[in-house]
Amino acid sequence: MSIERATYCITCGARLEPEHRFCWSCGAPRWTPTPPAGDGQEGTLRPPPGPGTPPFQAPAAPAPKVDLGLLPWCYAAGAIFFLLLLAQDLPYVLSSAGRSLLIAQMARSGLPPSMQTSALVTYIVIVMGGELIAAVIHAAAFYGLRGHRRWGWLAAVVVACFWSLLIVGIPVLVRLVNREVRQAFGMD
Helix, strand or coil: CCCCEEEECCCCCEEEECCCCCCCCCCCEEECCCCCCCCCCCCCCCCCCCCCCCCCCCCEEEEEEECCCHHHHHHHHHHHHHHHHHHHHHHHHHHHHHHHHHHHHHHHHCCCHHHHHHHHHHHHHHHHHHHHHHHHHHHHHHHHHCCHHHHHHHHHHHHHHHHHHHHHHHHHHHHHCCCHHHHHHCCC
């Protein structure tokens, strides 16, 4: 007949049955003894930690949230701006009258008829695709900054870099790469 030792939870001290893998009271994982590593005494086991001793390392403190003020809303305004540009250009491409008007403008500018169709397709892909991509990246920056997501910070930095070509993005870029903001988004 074997005598079974009673085991207790190292977090809250509740008595554990042999089949319990987790504490029924607090949910902490059951402590299991592990042999010490590399001290030459392979047959000895360390005693369990006492109740209230954390069995694992404490989780890292979450990054502090930083207040960006109206900055995310500027990205939302940028997304709306590019969506409006797209909505303004879309009727020209979708209607046959609009396409013929664009082709007539190309003919007036001296473009030969053999290149007009390819120029129209290039216009659609570059201009309208660029407007759509710009709207999506601005929207991603808005939602990512509002939710304090790393991908939102990256999208905001990309957009600010492009807007820096027009100088208006430089102060935004400086604010985004500030140490405090980088740390809040986990980029440091």
